[in-house]
Amino acid sequence: MAKSEELERAQHYELLNKALANLKAGYENRDLQRLRQITVMSETRVKFLQQIFSAYSTIRVSISALAIADHNQSASAILIVTNLIDAQGNRATPGEKWKETNLIIKKEGNQWGKINW
Helix, strand or coil: CCHHHHHHHHHHHHHHHHHHHHHHHHHHCCCHHHHHHHEECCHHHHHHHHHHHHHEEEEEEEEEEEEEECCCCEEEEEEEEEEEEECCCCEECCCCCCCEEEEEEEEECCEEEEEEC
16 A cells, blocks of 8 residues: 555544544433434434433443445444443443444545434
């Protein structure tokens, strides 16, 4: 890989990591408005987030497996719910169906678009 290609790829990862950090912060802060601004999500996902945001006082997530594909035109990652604490201070285990969520980000022109999930 040529130096310029390596630099370009590093810049893509930097921009994507910033977007994913913003998603992580929005999720952990239970900030549905922020998540609506930076992601594309169905009404089903909105309702699901409203449910877990009201059910848990603490939500921690991590982002893993960031990969860029299609000649730098799309990227993918996985959001993993790692820790839940309810209003009474009890730890909870996320359900297997929603513990992990696939994330897709596509290029829109020369910029990365919103996160799809």
